[in-house]
Amino acid sequence: MxxxxxxxxxxxxxxxxxxxxxxxxxxxxxxxxxxxxxxxxxxxxxxxxxxxxTYWPAYKSLGHWFDISEEFLKARLYFELAIEHGAGDRARIALASVLAQMGNKPMAFATLDQCDDNEDLDVTVMRDEIVDGLHDPYTKNDSDTPNCGEP
Structure with missing residues (x-):
C-alpha cells in the first residue's frame, strides 16, 4: 500500500x-x-x-478495465483505439476475447489473423479457447447459484 x-x-x-x-x-x-x-x-x-x-498502453488498460467490468462495447472500442495507436498483438488477442464474448467468433478469428505472429503461443491458445467456447457469451441462470446450505 x-x-x-x-x-x-x-x-x-x-x-x-x-x-x-x-x-x-x-x-x-x-x-x-x-x-x-x-x-x-x-x-x-x-x-x-x-x-x-496517442499513448496506446492507456487505451489497452481501459480495454481490460471494461472487459473485467463486462462492458464489452467499451472494451472493444478501447482495444481498437490501442491498436490504432500502435499496440501490437497483445491488444489484438484481448480484442479477440472481447469479440468472442460478444458472440462474434468470426470477427474474433479475423482479429487473430491480423496478428504479426500467428504461430505465437498466446495467439494459438486464444484461438483454441474460442473454438472450445471458453470466451462464449456468459448467461447467468438460476442453476449457477447454489441454494443456501448446498456445497
Missing amino acids: QDVDELVELASRFPDDPYLLDLLGDATQLVDHPSLDRDYSLRCYLQAIDRDP
Whole structure:
C-alpha cells in the first residue's frame, strides 16, 4: 500500500506523465487501498489519454478495465483505439476475447489473423479457447447459484 501512496504522490507532482498515470491505474487495481475506490484506476487511465491521446498502453488498460467490468462495447472500442495507436498483438488477442464474448467468433478469428505472429503461443491458445467456447457469451441462470446450505 505504501508503494501506491508513493505513486499517487509522484502522479500529483508529475500530472502530465501518461506512463506514470497508466502505471498508477494498474497498481490501484491490484491493491485494496482504503482511500482509493475501484474507479480511481479508470480515472488514471482516462487522465493518461487526456495528457497524451496517442499513448496506446492507456487505451489497452481501459480495454481490460471494461472487459473485467463486462462492458464489452467499451472494451472493444478501447482495444481498437490501442491498436490504432500502435499496440501490437497483445491488444489484438484481448480484442479477440472481447469479440468472442460478444458472440462474434468470426470477427474474433479475423482479429487473430491480423496478428504479426500467428504461430505465437498466446495467439494459438486464444484461438483454441474460442473454438472450445471458453470466451462464449456468459448467461447467468438460476442453476449457477447454489441454494443456501448446498456445497
